[in-house]
Structures are given as C-alpha cells and as structure tokens.
Amino acid sequence: MTHYDVLVVGGGTSGMMAAISAAEHGATVGLVEKNKFVGRKLLVTGNGRCNVTNNRDKEEIITHIPGNGRFLYSAFYQYDNYDIMDFFQSRGIKLKEEDHGRMFPITDKSRTIVNALTQIMEESKVDVHTNAPVETVLYRDGAVNGVKLMDGRVLYAHSVILSTGGRAMPKTGSTGDGYKWAKKAGHTIKELYPTEVPITSEEPFIQDRTLQGISLRDVDLKVINKKGKQAISHRMDMIFTHFGISGPAVLRCSMFVLQTMKRDKTDHAVMSLDSLPDETPGSLKQTIERLMKKEGEKSMKNTMKQFGPERYILFGLEQAGIDSERAFKTLTPKEIDALITFLKDFRFNVHGSLPIEKAFVTGGGVHTKEVNPKTLESKLMQNLYFTGEILDYNGYTGGYNITGAFITGRLAGMHAAQTALSMKTAD
Known part of the structure; x- marks a missing residue:
C-alpha cells in the first residue's frame, strides 16, 4: 500500500x-x-x-x-x-x-x-x-x-x-x-x-474575408456595451482573420466581449477600433487639410496610404463611399469627418468567440x-x-x-x- x-x-x-x-x-x-x-x-x-x-x-x-x-x-x-x-x-x-x-x-x-x-x-x-x-x-x-x-x-x-x-x-x-x-x-x-481567445464576427467584411490577414500595430481596441459605455480598452496589436479578429489586443478583450453579451442579453457586442491612438480627431483633420493643399492632385488611395495598410485604407474609403481614384483635394468636409471616424472609431459587431478548447x-x-x-x-x-x-x-x-x-x-x-x-x- x-x-x-x-x-x-x-x-x-x-x-x-x-x-x-x-x-x-x-x-x-x-x-x-x-x-x-x-x-x-x-x-x-x-x-x-x-x-x-x-x-x-x-x-x-x-x-x-x-x-x-x-x-x-x-x-x-x-x-x-x-x-x-x-x-x-x-x-x-x-x-x-x-x-x-x-x-x-x-x-x-x-x-x-x-x-x-x-x-x-x-x-x-x-x-x-x-x-x-x-x-x-x-x-x-x-x-x-x-x-x-x-x-x-x-x-x-x-x-x-x-x-x-x-x-x-x-x-x-x-x-x-x-x-x-x-x-x-x-x-x-x-x-x-473561454478567455484569452480569438473573437468571431458575422460582419459581411469578415465573412467575405475583405480584411483577412491584415495586421494592425499598436491600436486601441474597445468593447462597447448596449448603453454605449466602454467595458474595457486595450492598446496592443491585432489581426483580422477568416472568422473574426485575433492578436494580443483581441485576446485581452475576449472575456469582456462574452461578459457584455451575457450582461446585455444580446447576441453580439460592439467593438470600436482606433487605428491611430496617438492622433486626435483635430490633429488628423489638420493633417488631411494640409495634404489637400500639398498633395491634392494625388489620388485618395495614394495620399491616404500613410495612415495604415493599403487594404485597410481602401476598405475605409469604401465604407465612407469615396472613390479611391478621385483626386484627394476633392474631399468634402462630410467625407473628411467620415474618414476620421473610420480611423479613430471604426465600429463593428462581434458575435462570440472560438470554443474553450481553442482558448x-x-x-x-x-x-x-x-x-x-x-x-x-x-x-x-x-x-x-x-x-x-x-x-x-x-x-x-x-x-x-x-x-x-x-x-x-x-x-x-x-x-x-x-x-x-x-x-x-x-x-
């Protein structure tokens, strides 16, 4: 014995x-x-x-x-x-x-x-x-x-x-x-x-893999509850995948996504992505207006690519309903605001996470x-x-x-x- x-x-x-x-x-x-x-x-x-x-x-x-x-x-x-x-x-x-x-x-x-x-x-x-x-x-x-x-x-x-x-x-x-x-x-x-787990989304841009494989460095990612309040915010890297989003910032937000959905009794949570956390909307507006004067003849996509990966920027222009081949100087005040909102506060729905076995x-x-x-x-x-x-x-x-x-x-x-x-x- x-x-x-x-x-x-x-x-x-x-x-x-x-x-x-x-x-x-x-x-x-x-x-x-x-x-x-x-x-x-x-x-x-x-x-x-x-x-x-x-x-x-x-x-x-x-x-x-x-x-x-x-x-x-x-x-x-x-x-x-x-x-x-x-x-x-x-x-x-x-x-x-x-x-x-x-x-x-x-x-x-x-x-x-x-x-x-x-x-x-x-x-x-x-x-x-x-x-x-x-x-x-x-x-x-x-x-x-x-x-x-x-x-x-x-x-x-x-x-x-x-x-x-x-x-x-x-x-x-x-x-x-x-x-x-x-x-x-x-x-x-x-x-x-599951916690520290990739997040899933049924958004059309995820389902049709528009952004799949795009990595964004040092972004600010937030989980927003149904009252519009921030549940958590993390500043780290992330990546778009074929099922949703992943990467360090996403893993850290995952527990809060699941808790927010449970607390709000909804089938989704809202995420807000700030891809330029060191810029304010005001400083971005000044930069865009300066570029309109200085590089106004260039196309939207060529001027905007300094603000992020090309595919991400093209997606943003599309979201704002702006033709990427147009001359940059033709931006209207309303379009400038739409671009700033995309860069500073792109909101999309997420619907859960991968299963616990993948956490x-x-x-x-x-x-x-x-x-x-x-x-x-x-x-x-x-x-x-x-x-x-x-x-x-x-x-x-x-x-x-x-x-x-x-x-x-x-x-x-x-x-x-x-x-x-x-x-x-x-x-």
Whole structure:
C-alpha cells in the first residue's frame, strides 16, 4: 500500500511547484500525471519560450488578472512574482525582461524551465507517476484520503492537491477532470468560459474575408456595451482573420466581449477600433487639410496610404463611399469627418468567440468563496487543496496566469505539508 503525506494530481506548472514546495516543507510527496511526461502545457507557453512571470508590482499584477484576481491577494503576501524569479535564479537559471514586464529564461526555451522543475522534483525525492490517469478522488468522513488510478491502484495521502488545470488547450491534457472531483467534494463550479481567445464576427467584411490577414500595430481596441459605455480598452496589436479578429489586443478583450453579451442579453457586442491612438480627431483633420493643399492632385488611395495598410485604407474609403481614384483635394468636409471616424472609431459587431478548447485560458471553475485564500484548502473537505486554473480566477497572457499558478502551487504545497505532518504527529 502506497501512502504519502501529500499527493498532487496534475504535473503542470502549479502541480510541479506544489510538489516541490510540499517536499521542501518536509513531506513525502507523490505526483500523478496522466500524460507521458510532466509540464506539457508549460512547454507551449509563450510560443515555446515560457513567459515565467512578470516583473511588475503585486497591485499591477492583480489588475492584470481581471477574472477574480482579488482572491490571490493573501497568497501574494506570502509568496510573489519576485520570489518566483528568485526560485529560478538561485538555481542558476538566468531570466531576462522583455516588453510589458514579461520575464523569460535567457535560453528562450520552455524546456529550460520544465527541466529545472523536473530536476528539483527529483532532488526533493518526489515520486512522479506518469501515464497515471486518476479514476476518482477518495473522500471519507469529511476529509480526503487519496486517489484511485484508472489501472486500479490506490494511492493514499493525508493531503491531496488538485492541480488539474482547466479546459483550455485540451491537447495538453487539460480536459477538466478536476471539476468532477471538486464537485464530488461538494464544491460549486462557476460556469466555464473561454478567455484569452480569438473573437468571431458575422460582419459581411469578415465573412467575405475583405480584411483577412491584415495586421494592425499598436491600436486601441474597445468593447462597447448596449448603453454605449466602454467595458474595457486595450492598446496592443491585432489581426483580422477568416472568422473574426485575433492578436494580443483581441485576446485581452475576449472575456469582456462574452461578459457584455451575457450582461446585455444580446447576441453580439460592439467593438470600436482606433487605428491611430496617438492622433486626435483635430490633429488628423489638420493633417488631411494640409495634404489637400500639398498633395491634392494625388489620388485618395495614394495620399491616404500613410495612415495604415493599403487594404485597410481602401476598405475605409469604401465604407465612407469615396472613390479611391478621385483626386484627394476633392474631399468634402462630410467625407473628411467620415474618414476620421473610420480611423479613430471604426465600429463593428462581434458575435462570440472560438470554443474553450481553442482558448489559452479557462474562465470559471471552483468557486473561490469555498476555498481558504490563505492556504488554498477547501472549506468543505478537509485536507483537499486547489491550485492554478481549476480555480475561478483568470489573467491575461503575459506571465499573469503562470504567476498565479506558481504562487497557488507554492502555498498549497506548503500548507498541505504542514497539515499532513501535524496529522502524523497526532497519530
């Protein structure tokens, strides 16, 4: 019969950190992973470069976790992003900072991080069981006492940590298994939804692929609710696709698109695209009037191409009902206003997102009111802990979700070890 102090279910980012943390706090630790190897999702994060955390202060990191980030406050006061950097750097893994505070291993390879975590688990004598899918988690008398594997083996433990991830990116093994075991323990699962996901649109210009493949750099993208108020705004890059829109600005707006549609009880949300956020309508008007005097003989399309990619500008001229071959000086005041509106506030409808399987992150999950934010222990089932994406919090891409995963893993491991060791003493 195998018995551990702490058993971790799931060998992803938060699971590996939980196992290491529990072992460092003196527990005997087992980790079960259904894939052939650990860290599968970690290998593909940051385009295979692994954005390990973000170099911003706690407050700013929490604002970048728009889905329930407040739940992580007390966790951040015990272990934070600087501790994560220390954890790797003290083990000889050099990190470098890129735009928006994103931290990467200097090797630019996720494999560096996965190998480091694997090696630390080995040194900490964590028993890693790969190819070991769990059939169910065992509960008895209001406490967890182990897991039963699909092959019939039973592993007992004083504390069990569920680090099974969400339902985004199922190819990496995140198929939502943990939710049913949390439910079995009496937990509420907040409705799951995709976040950090491309957005779909049924607009004619999307359906007929007029703008497909056009990338716009450093634009300001907003989600507008039915009262005409802005739900969120993000300034980053984006791209038009055959189904809608994608790219960093879009991924960040996606959660707000779905929430706005739900709140407004409508089948669409409105997006506003400002392709020249550093210009004001007034400065644009002055530029256009100056060009009419200086380059008035040139055609509309030749003069306007300085304001964006040619196909995007031709589309704008068409939207404003202006012939692209006309001389630029023939613009009427009304047409000038129409062009400025297109460049500064092009509005179009969006109708949802790609499915959760295509998302980078899962929204929803185990209700955080039922979990102790200081220890990550279940309030409903003794000695059961949760880490990472199974919990109902979600952040933007850019090192925020992974920061949450490392921090919740670290704390759950520590507190699960302390609980298990105090139980052993009591025995």
